[in-house]
Amino acid sequence: MQTNDVALPNLIREGEAAKFLKISQRNLIRLRNKGTVPYYRIGKSIRYSREKLLAALEVAREVEYAYP
Numbered sequence: 001m002q003t004n005d006v007a008l009p010n011l012i013r014e015g016e017a018a019k020f021l022k023i024s025q026r027n028l029i030r031l032r033n034k035g036t037v038p039y040y041r042i043g044k045s046i047r048y049s050r051e052k053l054l055a056a057l058e059v060a061r062e063v064e065y066a067y068p
Contacts, residue, residue, distance in 0.1 A: 010049060010050050010051070011040060011042075011047035011048065011049055012047065012048055012049075012050060013045070013046075013047065013048075014028060014029075014046055014048070016048075017048040017050075017053060020050060020053060021053060021057070032046070036056060036060065037053060037056050038052045038053075038056060
């Protein structure tokens with residue numbers, strides 16, 4: 001048996017992602033629909049990568065500081 005050396009992202013569910021970001025699930029859905037937050041669709045479920053959520057927050061902060 002052969003294994004792949006590809007690292008899968010640490011994917012979390014919507015409720016966990018909202019808690020991670022300290023926002024409501026509804027706000028997370030709004031951010032997802034606006035394209036602000038990256039996500040994965042696996043079948044009918046939505047998953048988020050913690051690393052990509054953090055990166056998206058950093059970009060949002062940089063934009064906020066650039067345009068006070």
